[in-house]
Amino acid sequence: MKQFIILLCGLAVLGSCRKYNSLGFTPGKGAPTITSVHTWNKTDTALHYDTIVTYNSAGDTTLKVNVLSGNAYAFDSVTTAGNxxxxxxxxxxxxxxxxxxAFNGTSAYFNRALMTDGSLLVSIPQNTPTSGPQATDTLTITTLYGVVRYHFVVIPPPPTVNSVSDYDFWSGSQITLKGVGFSTVTSVGLSGSSDQATIVDQSDTVMTLSFGASAVNRCNLVFSYSSAGTPATAVSSQEFVDMDNAYQIVFNSNFQNTWFDNSWTHPSGITSGQAHAYGGTASAQLNYPAGAWQIEGWACWNAPSGGFPYDPSYKYLTFWVKGGTVNHTLVLVGDKLPGGYSQNTSAAAIQQIATTAGTWTYYKIPLGTGAGQLNYWATGTLAQQLGFFLQGQSGDVNELMYIDECAFVK
Structure with a gap:
């Protein structure tokens, strides 16, 4: 019995020793210190070469070539700022x-299996504050035996737009951007010009811009900002349309450029009400009776030119469409489109406009003649009609949909 008790005690002691040494080292009990922070990895894009020389029996050079080196080349990875x-x-x-x-008070993940008493591998959290009172540029390590603070700048991410309130702008309009990295932006330009938008309001995740008169047709936003104290620029992946310089059809709460309602069912045409407008106080209504094979649309044959003449400088047809009570797929039709202004049940994919119930969706359709292009003037150089066909089905209900900010864009 005594032997059994001794054996248990021995196992207990052995187990406790293994638990204490499970890290592979004995943690120091002194106050923690930080001497430096290094990048964990870095890509060396420079190509390094070794020179190989061969000689003949007389000692003369017969070949001298440079080959890519297989040796590792060191680089200084010490840093006082991180992403x-x-x-x-x-x-x-x-x-x-x-x-x-913690970076700026935000706790960071670290793997104990990858630490020693003299080193610690850590990832900076994505939600670390980079501006405002919480951006103290402080790396803080708390141990069982003390706290150490170290000056370390968390670099703000470049301004990145994730969503927008509108892809169209005009003189006097505003657009709200949502994303990251807006707090350090000092100015916003319009690509391809010297024009600028005015910053109305900004935080790190939201920015509101106001637009004045501009000569651009389409543009990206060019953000000037500061990255760890260094001036930098970033360009939005989204492209925006200046409606003032577009050929407008439905805009500013009305038809434009002599376009008028040419729908098959009434009420139709322009309908007022903020709930049914995207960029103003009214939009064009599309009225589809239950089960009907219906085209709702517009015409412009009263224009001075007799219609909308072919112009290769126009690159896109853009518009916002608000769906009805259920999801539908409309077919974009036109008198000079392949298939004409007709009840087209086998339209090309580029003509199929998916609508989401009760939701505004933005479309930007290329007008060219190649694959995946609308080819708006396919059968003639003077277009006079544009509309949306909905194929009726059993069980349909009456549908109202809305189009706003519709224009041809250069």
Whole structure:
């Protein structure tokens, strides 16, 4: 019995020793210190070459070539600034008993299996504040035996637009952008010009811009901002349309350029009410009776030219469409489109306009003649009609849909 008790005690002691040494080192009990922070990885884009020389028996050079080196070339990875989402190695002393690591007060993930008493691998959280009172440029490590603070700048992400309130602008209009990195933006330009938008309001995730008169047809937004104290620029992936310079059909709460309602069912045409407008106080209504094979649309044969003449400088047809009570697919039709202004049940994919119930959706359709292009003037150079066909089906209900900010864009 005594032997059994001794054996248990021995196992208990052995188990406790293994638990204490499970990290592979003994954490220091002194106050923690940080000596430097290093990038965890870095791509060396420079090509390094070794020179190979061969000689003949007389000692003369017979061949001299440069070949890519197989050797590793060191680089200095010490840094005092880092990007959210990336890993960094912290060097110091007495780090083995670390409890938390924080950047600007935001706790960061670290893997205990990849730490030593003198180093710690950590990833900067994506939600780390980079502006405002919380952006203290402080890396804080808390251990069982103390706290150390180290000056370290979390670099703001470049201005990135994730969503917009509108892809169209005009003199006096405003657009709200949502994304990240807006707090350090100092100005916003319009690509391809010297024109600028005015910053009305901004935070790190939301920015509102006001637009004046401009000569651009289409543009991206060019953000000037500061990255760790260095001036930088970023360009939006989204393209925006200046409606003032477009050929407008439905805009500013009315038909434009002599276009008028040419729908098959009434009430139709322009309908007022903020709930049915995207950029103004009214939009064009599309009225589809239940089960009907119906075209709702517009015409412009009263224009001075007799219609909308072919012009290769126009590149896109753009519009917002608000769906009805259920999801539908409309077919874009026109008198000079392939298939004409007809009840087209086998239209090309480019003509199929998916609508979502009760939701505004933006369309920007290329007008060219190649594959995946609308080819708006396919059968003639003077277009006079544009509409939307809905194929009726059993079980349909009466549908009202809306079109706004419809224009041809250069």
């Amino acid at each position: 959210p989402g990336q890993y960094y190695m912290i060097y110091g002393a007495n780090l083995g008993a670390t409890v938390t690591v």
